[in-house]
Amino acid sequence: MQEADLPRRLARGDARALAELYDRFAPGVFSLALRRLEDAGAAEEVVQDVFFKIWHGRALFDATRGDLPAWIFAIARNTVYDQLRRRLRQSRLSEAQAAMLDLFATSGFEALEHLMAQEHIAELLAALTPEQRDLVRLVCVDGRTVAEAASLLSTPLGTAKSRLRAALARLRQTLATEVRAQ
Amino acid sequence: MSCDHLDLALASGLDLLGPDEAREFALHLPGCPACRAEVETSRLLLDALAFSAAAPAPRPALRRAILRRAQASRWRLPGPVAAVLLVALFCAALWLGATRFPVLPAVTRTASGYIIASLDPTARSPHAKGEVMLLPEAGHILVMADGLAPLRAGRVYEAWLLTRGGAHALGPLHLDGWGYAWLHARVPPGAFRGLLVSVEPARPGPGPSGSTVLATSGDAK
Incomplete structure (x- = not known):
């Protein structure tokens, strides 16, 4: 193409x-x-x-x-x-x-919408730790519940929640930095 | 803007808050512009993540239907006809005179300058829905509708541009045989203040005379 x-x-x-x-x-x-x-x-x-x-x-x-x-x-x-x-x-x-x-x-x-091109999302995800990235993919991309994701990753639910929260905060922070830089 | 609750805004989008936190945040949110903005930014982030998904495609039948429809509608407005129509519309629109673009309550304005406004149904056509997309600087307008009932012969769904000077005919919507109707036209920059679609004779009069089936509204988007 x-x-x-x-x-x-x-x-x-x-x-x-x-x-x-x-x-x-x-x-x-x-x-x-x-x-x-x-x-x-x-x-x-x-x-x-x-x-x-x-x-x-x-x-x-x-x-x-x-x-x-x-x-x-x-x-x-x-x-x-x-x-x-x-x-x-x-x-x-x-x-x-x-x-x-x-x-x-x-x-x-x-x-913010112009930041949302697909390629850009991949870059944002790349900034996460592998554990965070797995969780974000399962929950935010694949649409699984946090409990399902925790089970799939053999992670306690509480840990998964706090890990996901940290991952989202990091994504949000990256986004904010980029917006400020524009 | 800042707020002590901002960190809860992000987590709320995925139900990551505990019951007490969730209750506290629900009470706090309506009165806090900073958190409201943060929640929406977070939602944008989550929407973008979903949009970026390497998710399974919808049913193959849907792909076939959409592409077949595109192929079928491709010839409905051949290039030369469209060009003549656009020139005619543009000349007609020039006659209206340009006005300053108003702030419309029912529109979304994208960062790249597109205006998207909903067309709401009326009692005459409760199952209809529609949308107007506009690129104000270029003067392109696209009217799309769905759920309009078939009309008897000699009747059309006419789109009317609402300006400070009144309603001006943009042309009849093209029905694509799949329940969709659409119209692409040119309007002078700044002329758009709203739009309505009404049932009219094939040769409409100077203003809407039939039942209105869709209209932009003051309903915030």
């Missing part, structure tokens, strides 16, 4: 470019949607919506404003939280999801 060429091919309406984007990003979009919506059917609907927007909105993508992964991440995240808003209207939202939505509405997350 000629990655640098993808935006141009997408803009041209090359459906193969969409297929390549799908193969690369659909798992991530699905994973993000599943994590927040906790419903595989709803997550598939998000995947569908996101790629519909990418395809029909391709004229809106402007490479000078950011890279393709960040654009897709923004669309995916917005679509997921839009689903949550609809659930709120239909009163099908759990308390935790409502709180999440409330915060999404009030925060200024956009300033």
